[in-house]
Amino acid sequence: MQKAVEEEREFFLECEKNWVFLTLIMIGGYYGAYTFCVRGGVFCNAQTANIVLLGMALGQRNFARILYMLVPIFAYFAGTILSEVLAKRIRKMQVLRWDTLLVLIEIFLVIFLGALPPSAPDRICQISLNFICAMQFNTFRQNEGVPMATTFVTNHIRQTGSNLVKAIRDKDERALLKFRMHGSMILFFLAGAILSTVLCTYFGVHALFGALPILIYAFFRLLPADLVNEKSLFSRVPRGH
Numbered sequence: 001m002q003k004a005v006e007e008e009r010e011f012f013l014e015c016e017k018n019w020v021f022l023t024l025i026m027i028g029g030y031y032g033a034y035t036f037c038v039r040g041g042v043f044c045n046a047q048t049a050n051i052v053l054l055g056m057a058l059g060q061r062n063f064a065r066i067l068y069m070l071v072p073i074f075a076y077f078a079g080t081i082l083s084e085v086l087a088k089r090i091r092k093m094q095v096l097r098w099d100t101l102l103v104l105i106e107i108f109l110v111i112f113l114g115a116l117p118p119s120a121p122d123r124i125c126q127i128s129l130n131f132i133c134a135m136q137f138n139t140f141r142q143n144e145g146v147p148m149a150t151t152f153v154t155n156h157i158r159q160t161g162s163n164l165v166k167a168i169r170d171k172d173e174r175a176l177l178k179f180r181m182h183g184s185m186i187l188f189f190l191a192g193a194i195l196s197t198v199l200c201t202y203f204g205v206h207a208l209f210g211a212l213p214i215l216i217y218a219f220f221r222l223l224p225a226d227l228v229n230e231k232s233l234f235s236r237v238p239r240g241h
Helices: 002-010 018-038 048-060 063-093 098-114 122-139 154-170 173-229
Strands: none
Touching: 018 122, 018 173, 048 063, 063 098, 063 122, 098 122, 098 173, 154 173
16 A cells, blocks of 8 residues: 555656756747847846846836736736636646647747847847746746746756755765756757857747747647547646646
């Protein structure tokens, strides 16, 4: 009986597996570098830096800049709300998991935004990517039982350092595993940012198309789970929700 319980605890849906989180955090790094490099110098993957810039604008009484910074912040806020509302409704339909559908939505969004000419307002990309990053962050919450973000790395850096100490000091194998997981997330985020920056140098605003192969790979690995392997598990909610 105890063994069966342990096996149940160790079972993870496809959308909870490590490869999904590594893939998506690479996308998070890619989006952040893209908007900063070629779409207005703001970050779309997280809002900490944008909040700092908003505070600076408030301190300088730069009202135009205040409004400019509020837009991506509210887009992120709205994306979080919508993903929370849609997830439950999509689950009831029992066709695709919200997690898989979200990756598909990202694919179409990237195609649309990547095709926009340089003359298109930066705001279109900023709002759209802030919105989708918030949805991604709110949707993918636990990597094989470990709480993790897929759009920024601040907590991953803290967890890497903390778990390294525990692994060495306490000979804690679980801490060592977490150290490796969080460290890998940092590296994949960095890889996404580097790739995006290089492609932006050569292709400008159209460099967003570089995210497509990564997203398509994720979608077609998640899809079989929804349609075949985990079709009977639609009622099972991913950990953290």
